[in-house]
Amino acid sequence: MKFFIDTANLEDIKKAYKMGVLSGVTTNPSLVAKEGVKFEDRIEEILQAVPEVESVSAEVSPNAVTAEEMIAEAEELLKINGGDDKITIKLPMTLAGLEATRYLAKKGVKTNVTLIFTVNQALLAARAGATYVSPFLGRLDDISQDGVLLVEKIAELFRVHNLDAQIIAASVRHPDHVTRVALAGAHIATIPYNVIEQLSKHPLTDQGLEKFAADWKTTF
Numbered sequence: 645m646k647f648f649i650d651t652a653n654l655e656d657i658k659k660a661y662k663m664g665v666l667s668g669v670t671t672n673p674s675l676v677a678k679e680g681v682k683f684e685d686r687i688e689e690i691l692q693a694v695p696e697v698e699s700v701s702a703e704v705s706p707n708a709v710t711a712e713e714m715i716a717e718a719e720e721l722l723k724i725n726g727g728d729d730k731i732t733i734k735l736p737m738t739l740a741g742l743e744a745t746r747y748l749a750k751k752g753v754k755t756n757v758t759l760i761f762t763v764n765q766a767l768l769a770a771r772a773g774a775t776y777v778s779p780f781l782g783r784l785d786d787i788s789q790d791g792v793l794l795v796e797k798i799a800e801l802f803r804v805h806n807l808d809a810q811i812i813a814a815s816v817r818h819p820d821h822v823t824r825v826a827l828a829g830a831h832i833a834t835i836p837y838n839v840i841e842q843l844s845k846h847p848l849t850d851q852g853l854e855k856f857a858a859d860w861k862t863t864f
């Protein structure tokens with residue numbers, strides 16, 4: 645399973661990129677709004693900060709409701725940073741979103757269909773030609789449904805039917821989510837920076853380092 649970072653915060657993106665484990669970035673309107681910056685400017689800064697990743701998701705705005713409106717916005721987004729081929733157009737899981745996905749996929753544009761909460765939605769997105777589908781596990785857990793189970797079922801379905809779309813486990817809240825979606829067959833997990841950092845930590849690692857340091861000091 646690959647790691648994407650789920651944020652529009654440039655400092656967090658740079659820190660995660662430096663770790664050497666990052667394969668992509670996902671943003672959404674709420675994440676960019678939180679940063680208080682112009683949307684296109686931030687996407688451009690992100691693209692420049694992570695030259696060696698496969699994908700940077702830029703979502704069409706909530707103002708784009710019809711497929712035509714989504715495609716028009718996508719065409720503008722695709723020009724950012726000189727038409728950077730990492731740009732992945734993120735589209736909502738609606739009928740218009742599916743139509744726009746099909747149109748863009750036929751043009752060779754990478755797409756990420758977001759706000760997926762059922763296996764059927766994932767199947768529709770994959771059949772429309774989505775490069776990535778994003779099931780939101782944390783938000784399902786929030787309403788007492790099993791988000792990891794959804795990822796597991798989508799992974800099984802994509803295997804059975806040889807579907808190429810990659811599953812991005814999204815709305816990931818803690819390290820246990822990461823382990824469980826990796827085992828469930830997600831191709832990618834998109835994770836906030838604090839969770840990426842938590843993945844690297846264990847109290848016994850810290851204790852071990854302290855002991856090595858203490859022994860080193862007494863002996864040498």
Ligand code: E4P
Nearest residue numbers: 650670671672783814815816
């Ligand atoms: C995915 O691409 C979304 O940006 C994200 O994972 C949403 O997560 P949230 O439920 O924590 O807002």
